[in-house]
Amino acid sequence: MNLLFYFENQINPMRGGTERVVDTIAHAMRNRGHSVYYMSRRKVDGEYDIPCYFLPDEEGNTQKNIDYVNELIKVLSLDIIVNEGGNTDDIYLISKEHILNCVIVTHLHFSPYLSLNYFYKDRYMPLWCKSGFVNALKWLKAPYNRRLSIRNTGQRYRYMITHSDKVITLAPTYISDLFEMAKMASTNNVEAIFNPTSFSEVDLSDVQKENIVLSVGRLVFSPKKIDLLLDVWEKAEQRMPGWKLQILGGGPDEDRLKKICRKKQLKYVEFLGFQPPAEYYKRAKAVCLTSLYEGTPMVITEAMQYGCVPMAYDTFSAVHDMIEDGKNGFVISPFDAEQYADRLVSLTSENTFNHLSKCATQSLGKFDYQDIMNKWEQMFINLSDATK
Numbered sequence: 001m002n003l004l005f006y007f008e009n010q011i012n013p014m015r016g017g018t019e020r021v022v023d024t025i026a027h028a029m030r031n032r033g034h035s036v037y038y039m040s041r042r043k044v045d046g047e048y049d050i051p052c053y054f055l056p057d058e059e060g061n062t063q064k065n066i067d068y069v070n071e072l073i074k075v076l077s078l079d080i081i082v083n084e085g086g087n088t089d090d091i092y093l094i095s096k097e098h099i100l101n102c103v104i105v106t107h108l109h110f111s112p113y114l115s116l117n118y119f120y121k122d123r124y125m126p127l128w129c130k131s132g133f134v135n136a137l138k139w140l141k142a143p144y145n146r147r148l149s150i151r152n153t154g155q156r157y158r159y160m161i162t163h164s165d166k167v168i169t170l171a172p173t174y175i176s177d178l179f180e181m182a183k184m185a186s187t188n189n190v191e192a193i194f195n196p197t198s199f200s201e202v203d204l205s206d207v208q209k210e211n212i213v214l215s216v217g218r219l220v221f222s223p224k225k226i227d228l229l230l231d232v233w234e235k236a237e238q239r240m241p242g243w244k245l246q247i248l249g250g251g252p253d254e255d256r257l258k259k260i261c262r263k264k265q266l267k268y269v270e271f272l273g274f275q276p277p278a279e280y281y282k283r284a285k286a287v288c289l290t291s292l293y294e295g296t297p298m299v300i301t302e303a304m305q306y307g308c309v310p311m312a313y314d315t316f317s318a319v320h321d322m323i324e325d326g327k328n329g330f331v332i333s334p335f336d337a338e339q340y341a342d343r344l345v346s347l348t349s350e351n352t353f354n355h356l357s358k359c360a361t362q363s364l365g366k367f368d369y370q371d372i373m374n375k376w377e378q379m380f381i382n383l384s385d386a387t388k
Contacts, residue, residue, distance in 0.1 A: 001384055002077050003029055004037045006094055007084040008060075010044035010052060014274050016218050017298045018109045021195050022084050026050060028373040029380070037076060039069075061093040069094070073102045079384050082107055086160060086167070087114065095163035103383045106164040108295075111316040112157065112178040115223055115292040118315060118334070119146045122222045122292050150181075157182035161190065165383055168193050170295040171318035193379070194321070195296045196372035197364055199278065202305045204361065207282045209353075211243040213344065214284035214308065216277050216299045217291075219251035226257055228290035228313075228335065234264045235341035240348055244268040246284070248275050281306035285357070286347055290340075291315060296322060301367045304328070304360040309347060311340070321366070328359040 005011060005026050013023035030036040030050070039053045041060065053072060055065045072078070079102065083094035086108035096104050115122035120142055138145075157178060161167055167190045169175055179186050213233070217224045226247065233245050245266075247257075250273050261269050272280075277299075281287070287303035289312040296318045300310045310329035312319050323329040330343040347353045 001079045001380055002035045002037075003080050003082065003380065004039055004053075004072075004076065004078050005082045005084060006039045006090070008041045008088060008090060010040040010042065010046070010048070010054075011038045011050075011084075012044045012046040012048075014046060014276065015044060017295075018084060020198060020298055021109070022082075022107075024196060024198055025373070025376055028369075029377065032373075032377060034377075034380075035076075037078075039072070039081075060089060061098075065093055066098045069098075070100055073099070078102050080105060080380055083164075084109065089156070091156060091160040091163070095159070096165065097163050103165045103387060104163070105166045105168065105379075105383070106160050107168045108160075108174070108178070109170065110223075110295045111293045111318065112169070112174055112181045113293065113316075114153065116146065116150055116153065118292045119149070121225070121335070154181050154183055158184055161187060165189060166191070166379065168379075170195060171321050173317040173321070174295075177317065191379070193375050194367050194372060195298050195301065196369045197301045197305055197367050198298055198369075199302065199305055204307060207306055209285050209307070209357075210283045211240070211348075212280075212284040213243060213245045213286045213288055214248065214280055214303070215245065215288055216248045216280075216303075217289075217297075219247070219249050219254045219257060221253050221256075223292040223294070224253075225290050225292055226253065227260055228337070229288055230257065230260050230264065230266065230269070231337045232288070232290065232340040232344065233266060233269065235337055236344045237266060237268055239341070239345045243348070244270060246270045246272055246280060248272050248277055248280060250274050277302060278306070281308055284308050285353055286311055286344065288340075288344070289313065294319070296367075300329075301364060304364055307357040307361050309353065309356045309360060311343060313340070324359075324363070328356060328363045 005022050011019050011022050013020040026036045037051050041055045041058050056068050057064045081102055082105045084107050086106045087110050169192045172192045175190055281303055287308045287310050292315055294316045300322050303310050310323050313334050314331045315334050319331055323331050325331040332340045
């Protein structure tokens with residue numbers, strides 16, 4: 001089969017979890033003998049071993065882009081386009097309404113609720129931040145904007161379900177969430193496939209743990225909310241002598257986060273930029289998420305493969321598919337920094353860390369790389385056969 005994976009930014013696995021998932025699936029399909037291509041709106045620096053194509057218009061859903069995609073289907077004899085932007089307006093471009101003679105699969109990479117349950121933490125900076133007057137007006141409009149966002153998100157989901165041959169969510173619980181948000185009766189073109197483990201083989205004999213807490217992800221105000229992790233670290237740092245927090249990733253919130261570190265006088269925080277995470281997983285004892293929402297974040301399964309203890313706020317339902325609280329990691333009540341810090345400090349006990357670390361590496365069966373790739377390939381085959 002000829003498969004094309006689309007995402008708004010060029011698919012570089014170093015730039016985020018979504019890209020890492022897509023790149024993992026794409027390379028697995030190529031290794032199984034399928035022809036694989038990428039398409040994007042924006043270029044991203046990096047080296048690519050899969051052919052990349054770019055839309056002529058960065059605006060997204062324009063006639064020029066529609067014509068380009070339909071022509072590319074002919075040139076490459078594409079069987080399936082996988083739209084990785086299921087949470088964006090790109091569903092209006094990569095849809096059966098506009099794209100002809102090709103199967104459309106839409107991949108939803110986050111919880112269908114997104115941050116709507118925590119809207120006020122997501123949308124606006126605290127009132128003391130710069131542009132305070134404008135920000136205050138936004139706070140006054142927040143209830144109206146939340147209602148509008150719920151309505152628009154539901155409309156987008158209804159369109160996506162109706163104009164895709166298949167919609168893939170990241171966990172079974174997200175299927176019911178999706179139809180609830182869309183205010184639709186369930187249909188048979190939606191199914192769940194977990195994100196796979198990224199690393200097909202991990203040599204644990206090469207793992208040498210140090211007193212390191214790790215954060216991996218884009219440095220953006222939302223949804224990652226690294227500022228909430230700094231709140232936790234402020235409460236834990238003095239109780240964890242000899243430990244440090246390493247932050248992998250970059251983004252527009254980096255300068256603000258560094259200012260927060262200076263304001264809080266945090267001494268043991270390192271900003272390391274975009275880095276291949278494997279070498280850091282080998283040394284870290286814990287990986288921490290403080291996101292407002294996620295999908296099934298690969299950083300959790302990647303970390304568990306290397307015996308890191310995963311910790312996350314209970315802000316997305318699939319977190320319970322990944323972490324059994326107190327058994328292979330910790331699920332913390334949303335935004336309870338005190339509880340988060342206490343759980344983090346508990347890892348200074350070697351017995352506690354060793355038990356959780358061992359359980360983490362043993363609890364990855366449902367995310368097995370080969371099983372997940374088999375599900376993706378069989379789904380592609382079924383869709384292709386149905387159109388013949």
